[in-house]
Amino acid sequence: MKQIKSSIILAFCSLFMFVQTAQATGFNPNLVITDNQLEDSSTMDESTIQSFLLARGSLGIYATTDIDGKVKTAAQIIDRVAKKYNINPQFLIALLQKEQGLVEGKITDKRLNWATGYAVCDNCELGHPLVEKYKGFAKQVEAAADRIRNTYLAQIDTAGKTLTGWGPGITKTASGIKITPINKATAALYTYTPHINGNKLLWSVWERWWGEVTQQAEYPDGSLLQANGQNGVWLIQNGQKRPITSMAALISRFDLEKIIAIDESALDNYEQGRAIKYANFSILQGADGTLYLTRSDTRHPFESEEVFKKLGFSPDEIIRAADEDLLQYDLGEKITANAAYPRGALLQNNKTGGVYFVEDGKKSPIWAKEILTSRFKEMNITPVSPEKLEKYETVDPVGFYDGELIGETGKPTIYVVSNGRLRPIPSAEIFLTVGWKWENVVWTNAKALSIHQIDTPITIEDSPVIVAMN
Incomplete structure (x- = not known):
């Protein structure tokens, strides 16, 4: 059983102070666009690209020589490159807008010649032979897609990161801010443009034209979720969100380090389930006087008040609960005078060293110290003889909690x-x-x-x- 300690309470308060300052800010520097939004080459065909460009500016009527020597429209070049490198044409269009404003802005020779910003840098001379070979609209679109597909993404697939160190789950600093890309696309984009403003501009163009950049995560049962800017913590269980309505319940049953901060909208995907109000192993009393011991989501009635006292429980522990609160629990088996360790205990064989969790006269072996430390951090181990352990029925071993x-x-x-x-x-x-x-x-x-x-x-x-x- 977990006990409330001052250090845990301080951690709890610190956590909520942190979360209260977090807001849904829109741009997430760790997720510029998703992998699918970078790599899905089927989102637009040539005619759709052409219509999109015509609706927004002069790029829709622009034509130039492609790398094969044939004159083609901008839409035809974008379509060809997207299919060749399996890059989303939407991304290529957004890149043209982000780098030179070509989709909605004024078209000039300089902007066209360096359309995707490829080989262009603050200290680069545009007339240098190593730079000038990439000059021209078609060469720019081709080179950008080639580099992203065959260099950046290829490096991430083989080495987990690009040559400059960007990769999913790897923290680096850009514009003075620590960034941890959550996907390959974001890592590739920071390699292409190693500062936040440029990537935020690409994100804003994408959001304006094609909708929100999000990835909907699947939160498995056992997940602890907290919406940014809110105090409440929710347990995901059986496809429902269960509100944890008291600090005592949260601390006694869950690990605060496992709370996941999410956008509020993610909670809208779940129906609300039963509330979790009381700490584990609480003594609750109903309106009819019946006493219950809570274990997780089950309330076990004591056979009588005499049994309650005989097993060492104190009237000072009793919490009077409304019927609606009691109904949040499943009804379990009665606790009788013969119940051994109704609140559970850790017993260790003083000959072999084996540890068991004993509850209601049944013992569950613990097969690894990691299970012991993750489930029973605050419970003391009591050495006992093998003969005493033999009195208890052996049942299935203790496993890890959901969410671990x-x-x-x-x-x-x-x-x-x-x-x-x-x-x-x-x-x-x-x-x-x-x-x-x-x-x-x-x-x-x-x-x-x-x-x-x-x-x-x-x-x-x-x-x-x-x-x-x-």
């Missing part, structure tokens, strides 16, 4: 426990998008992992991309 991030030592796969099963997390992008922290991963042995069956991987769905033609 675990992996086998020496192996790369990370899982999240959900409904008692292990759900693989396929990539660093998904890990970071959900909001998990690397430092919260628990590395354990294969035997401990075997307690849980493998389930389906965690997924992320990109938000719909809407092409605005007006």
Whole structure:
């Protein structure tokens, strides 16, 4: 059982002070656009590109010599390059606007010649032979797409980062701010433009033309969520969001370090479930006088007041609860006078060193120290004889709590426990998008992992991309 300590309360208060200062700011420097928004080459065909450009400026009537020596429209060049390199034509159009304002601004020879800003830098001489070879609209579009696909994304796929060190989950500084890209696209864009203002400009163009840049994460059962700028914490369970309505309940049942800060809109995807109001192992009394011991989401009635006293509980612990609060709990088995350790205990075999969690006369073996420390941080271990342990029925071993991030030592796969099963997390992008922290991963042995069956991987769905033609 967890106990409320001053250090935990301070951490709790600090957490909420931090979250209260966070606001939904729109631009997330860690997510400029999604991987799909960079790499989906099917979003627009040539005619759609042409219509889009004509509706916004003079680029729609511009034509020039392509790299094959043939005269083509800007739309034809963009379409060809997008298909060749599997790059989203929307991205190429946004890049033209971000770099030179060519889509909505005035067209000049200089802007066309350096359309995507490729090979252009603060200290570069445009007349230098190594720079001038990229001069021209078609060469610029070609070179930008080629570099992003065949250099930046290729480096991330093989080495986890680009030559300049940008990669998903890797923190670097840009414009004096620490940035941790959550996907390959963002890492590639900071390699192409290593400052925040340029990438924020690309993001703002994208938002204005094609809608919001978001990735909808799947939050598995056991996730603790908190909306930016709000105090409330929610437990995701059985596809519902359950409000945790008291500090005591939060501290006694959950790890504050596991709270994930999210946008408020993400909570709208869940129906509201039962509230979590009381601390674990609370003594509740109903209007009819019945006494209950709470364990997680179950209330166990004491067989009688005499049993309550015999087992060492005190009347000072009793909390009078409304019937509606009691109904938030499932009704469990009665607690009788023969119940051993109704609040649970850790007993250790003083011969073998094996540790068991004993509750109501049943003992569950603990197969790894990581399970012991993650589930029973505040519980003392009592050494007992093998003969005493033999009195208790052996049941299934103790597993990890839902929401725990675990992996086998020496192996790369990370899982999240959900409904008692292990759900693989396929990539660093998904890990970071959900909001998990690397430092919260628990590395354990294969035997401990075997307690849980493998389930389906965690997924992320990109938000719909809407092409605005007006």
